[in-house]
Amino acid sequence: MQRRNKLLFESKMRKLYLIIIILTGMGIRLYCEKITVAVAANVQYAFEDISTEFTKETGIEVVPIIGSSGKLTTQIKNGAPFEVFLSADTKYPEAIFNDKLASEEPFIYACGSLVLWSAKLKEINCSPEYLESDRIKKIAIANPDTAPYGRATIEFFKNIGIYEKISSKLVYCESISQANQYILSEAVDLGFTSKSTVMASDMKGKGKWTEVNESTYSAIDQSAVLLKYGTDNHPEGSKKFYKFLKSKKAVSILENYGYIVK
Numbered sequence: 495m496q497r498r499n500k501l502l503f504e505s506k507m508r509k510l511y512l513i514i515i516i517l518t519g520m521g522i523r524l525y526c527e528k529i530t531v532a533v534a535a536n537v538q539y540a541f542e543d544i545s546t547e548f549t550k551e552t553g554i555e556v557v558p559i560i561g562s563s564g565k566l567t568t569q570i571k572n573g574a575p576f577e578v579f580l581s582a583d584t585k586y587p588e589a590i591f592n593d594k595l596a597s598e599e600p601f602i603y604a605c606g607s608l609v610l611w612s613a614k615l616k617e618i619n620c621s622p623e624y625l626e627s628d629r630i631k632k633i634a635i636a637n638p639d640t641a642p643y644g645r646a647t648i649e650f651f652k653n654i655g656i657y658e659k660i661s662s663k664l665v666y667c668e669s670i671s672q673a674n675q676y677i678l679s680e681a682v683d684l685g686f687t688s689k690s691t692v693m694a695s696d697m698k699g700k701g702k703w704t705e706v707n708e709s710t711y712s713a714i715d716q717s718a719v720l721l722k723y724g725t726d727n728h729p730e731g732s733k734k735f736y737k738f739l740k741s742k743k744a745v746s747i748l749e750n751y752g753y754i755v756k
Contacts, residue, residue: 528555529724529731530575532566534582534716535636535670536606536643536688539696540751541580547747548738554731562669564640570595570721577724577732580716580739582606582670582688583642587719597725600717603739604753608646608711611677611692612684613701620706622656634665634676634685643670646711647686653710677701689752716753 533541538560545556559566559576567586570576571593580603581587587600612618624630636644644666651657665682667673670691677685678700692703718739724732738744745755 527553527728527731528557529577529728529735530557530559531735532570532574532576532579533558533560534563534566534580535560535641536582536690537580537604537716537751538671539694540690540748540753543747543750544739544744547743548735551738551743552731552734554734556735560669560671562637562640563642564637565669575723575727576721577728578718578720578736578739580718581642582714582716583645584715584717585642587717590719590721595722596719597722598720598736600719601740602715602756603718603744604716604748604755606643606714606716606753607689607708608643608650608686608706608714609689609692609703610684610706611674611687611701611703613678614680614683616702618684618702618704620650620654620704622654626656626659630660630683631663632665632682633660633663634667634673634682636670636673636686637666637668641669642714642716643686643688646714649711650686650706693750693752 538558541558545558549555563581563583563586566579567590570579570590579587579590584600584602590596591600610618610620625633635647638644638648648657651660665676667676670687673685673687674691676682677687686706689705691697718736720732720736748755
């Protein structure tokens with residue numbers, strides 16, 4: 495009887511030990527698994543919610559690197575260890591794909607909108623007369639050479655015929671993020687940014703904003719691309735996140751931030 499009890503005890507202990515090893519192993523794997531995603535500045539607020547939901551669902555941590563699409567593209571071409579890239583346009587992801595730095599063709603995850611925003615002025619509008627007026631001294635815009643929202647802003651100015659008249663008022667910022675900082679700190683009278691910025695919970699109630707007529711600038715289609723570095727080094731996490739961007743949860747979050755998802 496004593497021997498039998500001993501054998502039963504040892505059998506139970508082996509099973510318990512095996513369960514502990516499995517659970518511990520899973521815990522370590524989930525805790526350590528991490529992917530790094532290059533994120534265009536305009537989408538950083540929506541991205542916070544998307545990455546939070548993704549981590550809840552998979553246990554995989556997502557580290558964002560925020561910047562202008564042009565600068566992030568340069569970093570990727572220079573070997574930066576990013577798994578996925580969310581751009582503010584379609585041009586940069588296509589260039590990365592053509593350079594054979596991506597594992598799949600890019601897809602359009604959202605279409606953004608341009609807004610005029612001020613923390614300094616109580617009433618604002620997008621009319622040529624208003625933007626040309628003496629009361630407007632400084633206008634913040636993202637660098638059109640590296641930031642798609644900056645390009646859209648210049649296109650807007652040219653289409654309403656005021657670019658040359660207001661060019662001396664323009665304060666060029668490295669990215670939408672820096673333009674937002676200038677606007678919020680009242681270093682400028684107003685500035686152009688993404689609708690997703692003013693829709694963020696942290697920004698609600700801060701200043702006045704108005705949407706720019708979408709007929710005055712080209713559609714801001716934004717693409718994502720799965721990078722070769724991701725599939726070579728963290729294939730499971732990078733593929734899961736790329737797939738999650740197309741999920742109903744991700745689409746719903748993007749729409750809540752004012753993006754149009756086609």
